[in-house]
Structure formats: C-alpha cells, structure tokens
Amino acid sequence: MSARKAEPVGRMNETAWCPGCGNHAILKTLDAAVAEAGLDRRKLMLVSGIGQAAKLPHYTDANVFNGLHGRALPAATGIKLANHELEVIITSGDGDMYGEGGNHFLHAIRRNIGVKCFVHDNQVYGLTKGQASPTSELGFVTKIQTHGVVSVPVSPLALAIVENATFVARSSAVVPEHLQKMMVAAIRHKGFALLDILQPCVTFNKVNTWQWYKQRVKELPAGYDPANRALALETALKWGEEIPIGIIYRAERKTFEEQQPALAKGPLALTYGK
Secondary structure, eight states: OOOOOOOOOOOSSOOOSOTTOHHHHHHHHHHHHHHHTTOOGGGEEEEEOSSSGGGGGGGSSSEEEEOOTTOHHHHHHHHHHHOTTSEEEEEEEHIIIIIITHHHHHHHHHHTOSOEEEEEEOSSOTTTTSOOOTTOOTTOOOSSSTTOOOSOOOOHHHHHHHTTOSEEEEEETTOHHHHHHHHHHHHHOSSOEEEEEEOOOTTTOSSSOHHHHHHHEEEOOTTOOTTOHHHHHHHHTOOSSOEEEEEEEEOOOOOTGGGOGGGGGSOHHHHTOO
C-alpha cells in the first residue's frame, strides 16, 4: 500500500472556536507543518484531553484519541509504547497540561518518551468560561478571581529545562511562519518535545491580546546556543516587554522507547498482537 502524499487538508468539521481565536491559526499551521515534515497522516496520532485546544484533532485528518481533562500524556504514552512507529502529537491547553496534567507533564519529561507536546497557552481557561489558569499573571482579574490572581504563575519552559527535557521551545499564533518552523523541529526531534504556543483568547483574556503578543515576542538572536542549560533557564524566565521565542533548550539522551528491549522487535501492537 503506497503512502498518502503529505499535504495540507481542509477543515474536517466546523469549529466551535470563537471568531478571532488563536486556535484557528494553530490549526492551519499544524496542517502546514505536517505537510512540510512529510508525515503520513495514517501514522499520525493526535491526542488531547479536555479544553478548547483539545478540540483541534476533530478539525483535521488524523487518528484521534480524546482523553480526560489533564490526562493526554498517559494516553499518549500508552499509544507510543503500543506502536512507537506512530507520530504522536498532543494538542493541549495551559490548564489541561500544566494544571490538571502537571504531574504527568513532569514524569513524561523524565522518561523522555517520544511524544510531541503542543500546548496552546492563552493564560486562561477558555472552555470553562474564563477562570485563571496556571500561567495567568499576578493580578489578572476574572469572574472567579475578582480581586486578581494571587498565585505565582507557572513557568512551564523553566520547569522543563530543570527536569532536563530534551527539546523546549516557544512560539506564538501571531507569528505563524515561526510557529511552523518550531512545529517541524519538534516533530523531527527524537525524544519528548515541548512547544509552548502563546495565543490570544479573544473572549476571556483582554490583556494578552494579538497586539500584546505582536509587540513582545522576539526571536532568539543568531548564535544563541540551545545546548547551554544555564543560558536556557535564564532565557525561559524572561517575560514582560520582551518574550523570547525559538528553541530555548535542546539536549540528547536516550528515549524511553530505546531503553525497552521488548520494542526492539517492532511495535507491540503488531509484534505481540498477532
């Protein structure tokens, strides 16, 4: 059976996202990145939990698994181990991944399981109507946090670097060409890859708008060394009038799959399922 030509596809279903939502740009860019990376969509598995970002797999052409809120990583891990020849990409939100899924996030990094984690980070819970998320800034006012957020926001890139993730990057829906480049780089990376995607929520976040991001996101300078862990951590913590985007940290170590002798014979689903 010949492989299907990798190419951008049309929308599979009408989206439930608000007009102007950053998810539209992320969906379009993901389709372009899949085509550029030359992926066979029959071997592409999109995994998600619950949330607006988690709806993305419904709107494109791929195998899909929707799990519980915050539980995309356990499902993706099981899928990758059952058939490590699949390209497994998680589409998750900042609440889904860093809140409910925070513990799974840390341990997936430790394992260096070969899944790609694309987090749509809009600094608010969009599906459940606008309460603060783990990445909401101090003082951010919502219908629930009426006096402003008082908890220090999570720094997901810094967490990933401290845990020695092998690929840590940031981009934004406001710079789709850069975002596509980061998606392709993450897809081609062998181990666990985190790509934090800054995006506006036009309904519930009136602070971090399209214009706000456009004024602040800046590509890493030429000559930046993503292998320098101390520099990467310093870069990951920069936030404010300038927000660096690009591959912030990259390292090499064995993947979880490479260290499992049972997988040497081939995918479990094919080798042991006969």
